[in-house]
């Protein structure tokens with residue numbers, strides 16, 4: 106959020122040379138007036154889609170950058186608490202701020218505040234399945250109030266000069282109103298709808314219902330992003346063929362494989378590339394969060410990057426408990442040499 110901070114971060118990493126971002130000359134689709142180049146997008150994930158990981162995925166080919174969700178009341182009352190979640194760099198654009206709340210007036214007040222930080226798009230979360238959030242009528246709870254969804258989109262699209270989008274689920278087991286909600290978003294000026302093809306009750310389990318995404322594509326003329334269970338490059342193609350969606354959003358599958366945005370499955374990524382990306386990700390984490398938190402917050406990613414290699418448990422533990430970035434890097438280098446030697 107602090108402008109000078111953005112620029113510092115950009116300067117440091119602008120020259121990083123490891124990325125072969127595949128950009129196409131022609132846009133794949135538009136969100137309102139904003140052209141999107143590419144069709145694979147990192148999903149917003151609380152605790153994961155922070156600047157270090159998000160910017161890495163964007164450079165590897167993710168077509169736009171969704172931030173972690175923030176609560177409307179926090180934007181207004183605890184700006185300090187949400188500041189790091191909303192910090193981005195220019196090279197991530199288009200940047201999508203995601204917000205959750207239950208009441209149109211409050212969401213509007215927060216969106217107007219967020220607008221000051223110059224995101225390209227504001228997205229309304231209607232997918233979070235946590236009871237603590239849905240009980241308040243936010244996240245997937247909003248899908249139970251179609252009239253409030255209409256008010257939110259009507260008020261925000263009228264008051265703001267940037268596109269407003271929605272990320273939905275299928276609804277609740279007793280009321281799978283995804284087509285209705287997608288149409289309400291469109292009718293009230295929304296510029297895109299992303300569909301996580303599970304119900305609230307399913308949480309993150311069970312199979313995503315891609316047929317439902319296809320139904321939404323048929324029902325609206327704004328772009329649709331399909332989401333749920335995409336893990337491989339073949340899955341990306343399969344979802345697009347099955348649903349005809351404009352974009353595919355990848356959440357959990359990207360956490361251990363950001364190279365999917367460069368169209369590489371995990372087993373196709375050569376070890377030197379894994380090492381380079383890990384070191385870049387770690388540097389960004391240290392830069393962003395400082396030396397202590399930076400390493401701690403990187404550990405969950407390191408565990409996923411290393412998981413395909415079946416490291417002995419004691420070595421794995423030793424790597425993931427290092428407290429000094431230098432020690433971590435040294436042990437990583439030795440470990441990678443060991444993997445190379447087989």
Ligand SMILES: Cc1cc2nc3c(=O)[nH]c(=O)nc-3n(C[C@H](O)[C@H](O)[C@H](O)COP(=O)(O)O)c2cc1C
Nearest residue numbers: 148149150151173174272301333334335355356357
């Ligand atoms: C740890 C975690 C955090 C998430 N946080 C958010 C969030 O902040 N906003 C949101 O819209 N969805 C969030 N999601 C849902 C994902 O965006 C996505 O819809 C879901 O994981 C399904 O996609 P996948 O099968 O590719 O993982 C989160 C998911 C996970 C696993």
